[in-house]
Amino acid sequence: MLFIVGLGLADERDITVKGLDAVKQSERVYLEAYTSLLLVPKEKLEEFYGKEVVVADREMVEMEADTILEGAKERDVSFLVVGDPFGATTHTDLELRARSLGIPVRVIHNASIMNAVGACGLQLYRFGESISIVFFTATWRPDSFYDRILANRREGLHTLCLLDIKVKEPSLESLARGRKVYEPPRFMTINTAIEQLLEVEAARQQGAYSPDTLCVGVARIGSDTQRIVAGSMQQLLDVDYGPPLHSLVIAGNTHPIEDEYLRQFSVAAAAGEATAAAAAAGQE
C-alpha cells in the first residue's frame, strides 16, 4: 500500500491519528519537500515517528519514482506531503504510476492553506480562483495573476495569493557550468508580494486593486506563532510578519461578520498588541 499522507501546516503533531498509524506501519517513509514545508525540521518528525524519513526532492520524485514505490504492492510505504495531499499537483504522477503498477493507494487528508486561510475571518465560500506569485527577476516578471485578481474583484470575491518558495533550486551560474550547485532556500514575504503586486498594477492600470485595497497578511497559520494582520495594501507593506511561510489575501466585498472578525487583526490592533507585548516584556 502506498499511503499519501497530509501533514497539515505547522509541526509534527498536526498529522492525523490515521496518518500516524500509516507512518508507523510503513517500511519506508518519504517526505515531499519542494512545494511547501513544515515549520519544524525533519529530525523532529523522525523523533516523533520513531522512524527514518527520506527527504524526496523534485528530482527524486520524478526520476526515482520506482525506487519509492519498490515493494509497495506487498509492504507499506508512506509518502508525506505538507498540507493536504491535493494542495499541490506534483505528486499526482507518483500516484498514477502506483496505480498503473497495481499498487493500492490510500490518501489521508489534512488541512492546507487552501482551507486554513479561513482563520483570517474571510469566509471560504467567498474566495474566487487562487493565484501564485513568483519571485520577479531582472528579466522575468510574470503577471498573469493580474487578470485573475481583476476577475475575482469584479465578482466581489477574495483572492488567496500563494507566495513563491524556492527549495533546492540550482543556481543559473552552476547550470551554465554544467555542475549543479543549489541556492539557499528562499521564501517570498508578504512585503515582497505587495511590492510586486503594486508594480504590476502601476504597469497595467486596470484598477484590479490599489494601495488602499483591504488585504490580510497571514504567516505561519496553524502554529503557535501564527500572525494575521489586516489593513490596506499600503499599510501591510511595512509590517514585520516574522519567519516563513507567508500568504496574502486580497479582499473582495466583505460582509459585516467578516469585518467584525477582521477587526481583531487590524494593523492598529496589531500595533497595540505589539506595544502591550513590549510593555509586558519591559515589566519582566
Next chain:
Amino acid sequence: MLFIVGLGLADERDITVKGLDAVKQSERVYLEAYTSLLLVPKEKLEEFYGKEVVVADREMVEMEADTILEGAKERDVSFLVVGDPFGATTHTDLELRARSLGIPVRVIHNASIMNAVGACGLQLYRFGESISIVFFTATWRPDSFYDRILANRREGLHTLCLLDIKVKEPSLESLARGRKVYEPPRFMTINTAIEQLLEVEAARQQGAYSPDTLCVGVARIGSDTQRIVAGSMQQLLDVDYGPPLHSLVIAGNTHPIEDEYLRQFSVAAAAGEATAAAAAAGQE
C-alpha cells in the same frame, strides 16, 4: 482555553494528534452537529477519547454559549467541528464571544471538503466560488447559485456544490402547533442536486451548464467507502453513490493532467469496477 478542533472528514481517527491532545486535556467536550457530520456516531468518538461528548445543536450554540464557555478562562473546553473549524461560519459567534470574555482561543485545523475535494483530480487552484444547493420545496426554489456557476464557467473554473443537510429541523406543522417536533435528518444526494440544477437551467436557459457538462460526484470523501464518479451531468443522474455525505463538482475547462486523473473515475470505469466487484463477490 477554548480549543476549536477540526475533526476532518470521516471517522474518529481523522482528528490530529494536536487535536486529540486538546480533547484529552479538556474538562468538557462539545460537538457542533448541525452544519456537517462525521460518518461515525458520537459514541465512537466518546470511546476513542475516553470522554463524554455533548452534542451542541444550533439552538444550544446560539442560546447557551455562556454554558459552553463557563470556566474556560481557567480550564480547558473543546468545541469540535467536523471538517475544518473555518469550513462553516456558524461557530464564529462562539469564538468572538470567548475572546470578548477574555478566554484564550486556540484553533486546530483539519481537512474539510473545501480542500479534500481535490481528491477528485480537479486542481484546487482552478476552482471558483463555491455554492450551496438547498432542498427545493413546493414554494421555495432558490436558484441564486445559477449566476455564480455561470460566472465560474465563463472563466473556465470548476464549481464545488455543497449539498444541503437538514439535521434537527422542526417540522412546519409542529411549529404551527407551537410545539417543536423534529424531522428526521435528511441529506441531499448528488442525484437530487443534479435534478434541481437541470430544472434551474431549463428555466433560466443562459447555458451555465447542460446535461452534457462534465461533472464529478464525490461521496464520503476520506472514508474507506469513498466514491468518486466522473461523467456528464446526465450520466451521473442515475448513479447510486451510497450513503451521505455527497458533494458535486461542475467542471470548468480541464487540463490534460486533470483529464488523465479523472479517467479512473469515469462512469464507464466505475461500471467496470462494479462488475468486477460483483464477479469477485460471485466467486466467493
